[in-house]
Amino acid sequence: MNENEKVTIYDISERLNISAATVSRALNNNPKISLKTKELVIKTAKEMNYIQNRLAQSLKSGKTFNVGVIVPYINRNFFSSVIRGIEEELSPRGYHVIICQTHEKFENEVRNIDALLNTQIDGIFISISKTTKDNGHIQKVLNSKTPLIFFDRKQDSPVFSSVTIDDFNGAYLATEHLINQGCRKIVHFKGDSNLEIYTKRYEGYEAALKKYNLPIKKKFIIPVDSTVEAGQLAVSQLWKLKEKPDAIFSAGDYSALGAIQELKKLGVKIPSEVCVIGFSNEPFTQHMELGISSVDQTPLEMGKIAAQVFLEQLLGDKKLTIQKKVVLAPELYIRDSSNKSQVETSKRKVRI
Amino acid sequence: MNENEKVTIYDISERLNISAATVSRALNNNPKISLKTKELVIKTAKEMNYIQNRLAQSLKSGKTFNVGVIVPYINRNFFSSVIRGIEEELSPRGYHVIICQTHEKFENEVRNIDALLNTQIDGIFISISKTTKDNGHIQKVLNSKTPLIFFDRKQDSPVFSSVTIDDFNGAYLATEHLINQGCRKIVHFKGDSNLEIYTKRYEGYEAALKKYNLPIKKKFIIPVDSTVEAGQLAVSQLWKLKEKPDAIFSAGDYSALGAIQELKKLGVKIPSEVCVIGFSNEPFTQHMELGISSVDQTPLEMGKIAAQVFLEQLLGDKKLTIQKKVVLAPELYIRDSSNKSQVETSKRKVRI
């Protein structure tokens, strides 16, 4: 009963007095085999507790059925949700998902790419870090002919596909919503300019103001980290100005929360005096007593679609790199923090 | 310049007119090699953009430097934080982390184990699902001699290690805290009895009541899912009773939140009339206007320690399965929802 050592196709072939090749064929739905031996092999394989060695398989085929996902931090709701989407789409097809974190450091991103490349993954999903400047590491991926899909935070690339949301439009709609609430002096908490998502959000904000003939004021455009503290600080600075804002559109939810906390401390009424809307639709925004309006990025869907793009890529002609840019529609969630009419909308989902 | 095809040690050996074996030695810090050729090999390897093929390496050595992590859902804060801990501890040692989700379904757990086993991982980290009954799949892992570490949600096992928090004590301290606040009629929202973590929390609650000579009432022990809705429902049912509770200790934060929402709707004052404390210290608990008290499970640390236990295991004698049960101390976070004295503690961290 000491069948503890790994059982291989050779063990099966010996037991059955057939060749290992035949066993292999039986196990791989190869047509060139009689039903009889095929069934026999499958049966005894099961009996002997045979499990295929994917390593050997991969070495032969060049495919590992592993993909790598690179994100800044895996325990941030947005990223873990995207990863969940990827995993759920890919695992039924036999793929495994390897995760890597950059901690927003470019050097780690490079290291991760190298590590994934030499561990022979079949594809890479990446959301670049705030400090990523050049694209030498992405070039390496290109050279290795490994499919790569950007999601959310992408680099401009003429060859690689990407899945993002329409940040411009999300921001435009959020700003327009504030304008519709009667706000005229709208502050924007601007995210890191190194990332396209944040410049796009800024542009959407600007476009909405222009469209409604509102002035664009430099002093109302504040660079703010996506942290509670940064939001608090920004508000405390802003409220020292003579001209007070009547709304805040933040590029992140945490800074929106910080803003709200500070506004309350200052005795400013929300939403009657100031409306606030964030971005990302973090879980906490809906749980607050005063629900925070936000723009949802549909992370689960983003992950699933990124995975689908990857799978399509595999089917396509390898020579001709088919590149696909998917842009998802963001969803606006209007809650208390920006809802002056106090209509019951906190649960309502406004599909764009 | 068409050096695009994968370059192997043979390519290097040809170029240098030496054997592949020598190249291999040079690249692996093998002592049996002259410094001169070693440096030469390393230099040309770099020039030729050589990257080791980990697949071949793994096939030879039997080690893949991949580990698998199995959790119910990866985008739940607790789990993604543990995974982050594991990744951060293991990736500097060259390991990759593969993630799998069970969706709380036993069948998926079995499937995931099988998949990981045949993809030849070096170890498995698992938090079992609510519906996991027997342990046949864990036996398979044992047979394959693959190290396995339970974290948080474990099965009793005489051979496998585990890293958990002291759920009993966490619950005991939470309950004791409520008692110290003057509460005498304390409800417990009890989690799924299939999981040890929840029965332990229940026992901790019970022990605290006993210790302070408070009666244990069946009607105050309510099975509640860890969802907002379940918490709401439980409170609406409870407040139909003649005897109203004056505190709730919930085994989960979401149901604690639901309870608070429902209590407010009923016009019940928190914490003066009813104190509430949850479990898990989900991020939202600290962000609420009325901060929710909770028990922190130190997920990041749990992940790191699980990884360390795994690494220790590798060093130990393979024959003798060294089994280690690590129990971490939970941390109580007292916030508004259970702080009658209104002392500023919302930020204070009470280390146990």
Place this chain on the structure above:
DNA sequence: TTGTACGCGTTATCAG
């Protein structure tokens, strides 16, 4: 339909 023989890229063993 089945068997033989080789290669995937490395490393370890054994000579030299």
Place this chain on the structure above:
DNA sequence: CTGATAACGCGTACAA
């Protein structure tokens, strides 16, 4: 110190 060779487990032309 270096080279030749086998082996890890599998899949697949090619031959039978």
